[in-house]
Amino acid sequence: MAKILISFTLNGKKIEDAVSPDQPLLEYVREKGCKSVKRGCETSNCGLCTVLMDEKPILSCTMLAVRADGHDIITLEGKQQEAEEIGLFLAKEGAEQCGFCSPGLIMNIIAMKNELTNPSEDEIREYLSGNLCRCTGYVGQLRAIKAYLASKEDCQ
Amino acid sequence: MFTIDNYVKAETLEQAYSLNQKKTSTILGGCGWLKMGNRSIKTAIDLSGLGLDKIEETDTEFILGCMVSLRQIETNETINSYFGSAIKESLRHIVGVQFRNCVTIGGSIWGRFGFSDPLTLMLALGAEVKLYHTGKVKLSDFVNMPHDRDILTHVILPKNNQKTHYITHRATATDFPVIACCVSKLPEDFKDNGFRITIGARPQRASLVLDTNGILNDGITEESANKFADYVADNLNFSSNMRGSADFRRHLTRVLVRRALLALNQEV
């Protein structure tokens, strides 16, 4: 299989590389050291593999690495400060149990904060409905997310 | 997951079309459906460099390039203000925002999936598709055409002052619909009274029902809505699968058609 040359930015760093055309972006960014990005399903349903492509949240399990060509990809590793901040809100509410779902959830919370202004509870639920958690009932997460968004509003 | 031997980012549609004439070639949409299978793809044809990811508006229609994502449609202000809540309602339950940022309208309509929400919606809106080789075809014809080796380049939504209402029943949030229903009212023409009702996820491909008996000729009332809902439910075929039995689907159809008609009445 012929590899394809791509050129893109990963967490702000310019990368030129040859990739297999059938490799999902998920496995590719993990090879590049972005281990926060995980595979939680085979059916595009869990949201654990969420990364930002040109600031929009996408599923890296569904996006081929070749299609990162010319785009800007950000994983949790590139959003350390915001991730830590959201992580503290989640911890404070005792929202997590195993925590496996958190990297994907945090990436989508970041995307939501950038896309929606003052989202209602229904809007939050809808935006995050593609992030599954198998331990909790989402109640703690929702409390944490609301508190996080409120803290951001106070700062503005 | 599929495998790919050769990957070609098409430079023209002609190139994409001629490569696609081989049975071992595959057009890549957003890969959401493709990745669920194990196809060995000899030549994967990527249309993402052809500017087909744009939504254009003219005086008479909206033209959606095949690589437009479902999320682009869902968040497009002009489309949503023209067609009302139906567009968003038909898309917002599909898996999640991240998924809808990946998957395309081209792959969704080309697939003619039985469960398809966009197919159910767009059939009721009176959409057309543009195929590279065949040209423009009414979606109501395309839905029953076999999968050939053409390329779907655009989906066209006519501006007909349609009033539209979309509604589904899902067993659980973000799952496939158990049944999908769209009711659209076009201005009357010489042929019929303008009502277009589609039922998807029967679980077969969406079907279009017209009010050929004129049940709604005098407008939507509780009585005419009930009568028409019975007409739709009694005249379509339903089947059973793991999401629901044929009888349950027929029952839901009766309820959803009535609800959609009454909701449409509020909007008109």
Ligand SMILES: Cc1cc2nc3c(=O)[nH]c(=O)nc-3n(C[C@H](O)[C@H](O)[C@H](O)COP(=O)(O)OP(=O)(O)OC[C@H]3O[C@@H](n4cnc5c(N)ncnc54)[C@H](O)[C@@H]3O)c2cc1C
């Ligand atoms: C887990 C899951 C849940 C889903 N739930 C729903 C749901 O609830 N409701 C719903 O409506 N849909 C649902 N879908 C379907 C989804 O919304 C898309 O319709 C589907 O993924 C196909 O779009 P795609 O862009 O991913 O196409 P792809 O998977 O890339 O392609 C699908 C097929 O179309 C062909 N193709 C793609 N583009 C073109 C083109 N322009 N011309 C010719 N052929 C083309 C491909 O070769 C392939 O055969 C679901 C899908 C998955 C995987």
Ligand code: FES
């Ligand atoms: S790994 Fe589950 S959605 Fe991507």
Ligand code: FES
């Ligand atoms: S805390 Fe375990 S999956 Fe969410």
